Amino acid sequence: MSLLTLKDVEFAWPNSAPFLNIASFEIAPGEHVFLKGPSGSGKSTLLGLISGVLSAQKGEISFDGQDLAKLSGGARDRVRATDMGVVFQLFNLLPYLSVMSNVTLPCKLSAARRNRVTNGGDDLETEARRLLERLGLTDEKLLNSPVTNLSVGQQQRVAAARALIGAPKLIIADEPTSALDTRARDAFLALLKEESEHAGSALLFVSHDDGLGDAFHRRVDLTQINTLAEVPA
Known part of the structure; x- marks a missing residue:
């Protein structure tokens, strides 16, 4: 049984033509998938649909056996809080909280x-300390300071620890x-x-950097599964 299944999913922004149409996409429990796509191809929109932040106009998005479209907004929020961990591109850490509290x-x-x-x-x-130590953040003063005192790379690791804590079913x-530079990235x-x-x-890891794909169980090109994508000649 798949953890995540998308079937005939179509999405359009208000007053705009559809730009995302995915006939089929699945992720198995524990599978690590690399999703590649150029800037503007709809990667972040797809993640919004998968996480239940956005709702598709057509099709079915099933997560852990539940059709997200049939859930209320509050129920989707609970699914996301309980079973999904998200590392946002801009981290979305709370600046008024300490590293540990985040x-x-x-x-x-x-x-x-x-x-x-x-x-x-x-x-x-x-558990928070274990994750932060694994990610290279061990300074006690740093752990209890506001996240605004951290470098970009350090904030990224805090965001990863926040996504991982509590063993969500999907990261x-x-x-x-x-x-990040190449060494820090790897x-x-x-x-x-x-x-x-x-x-x-x-793990669903989204990037435009195709060179990272070999580290995953499977790689998927968004321009290949999105039937409305404009594929470069």
């Missing part, structure tokens, strides 16, 4: 994610390495994959 936030919004941590014998802070990473990608495997989470 990382543990998903477990305070979702009892299920909190229970996945505590049922394993750890408290939230211990979505939207161009998370675009601001190290971050390796850690993200390792921690996803440790949690048993599926």
Whole structure:
């Protein structure tokens, strides 16, 4: 059984023609998928549909056996909070919270994610520290300071720890390495994959950098699955 299934999904912005039409796309539990697409191809829009932030005009998006279109907005929010971890392109950390508070936030919004941590014998802070240490953030003063005191690379790692905590069923990473040099990018990608495997989470990693695709179980070109895509000659 697939964790995520898209079937005949069509999306258009208000008063505009459809620009995204996907006949079929699936992700299996625990599968790591690399989604490639040029800028403006609809990658972020697709992620919005998958996470339930956006609603398609046609078709079915099923996540963990639930048709997202049949859920209320609040129910979709709960699915996202409980079973999805998102590394946003611009991180979307809360500037008025400390590093630790940002990382543990998903477990305070979702009892299920909190229970996945505590049922394993750890408290939230211990698990947050483990993830941050794995991602190279070990300075005690840094962990208790506002995220605004961190560099871009450090904020990215905090965003990854926040997405990973509580073992969500799907990790979505939207161009998370675009601001990193090659060495930092490769190290971050390796850690993200390792921690996803440790949690048993599926991983959907989105990038325009085709060179990263070999690190994943499968690569998908958005211009190939979107029947409305304008493919360069």
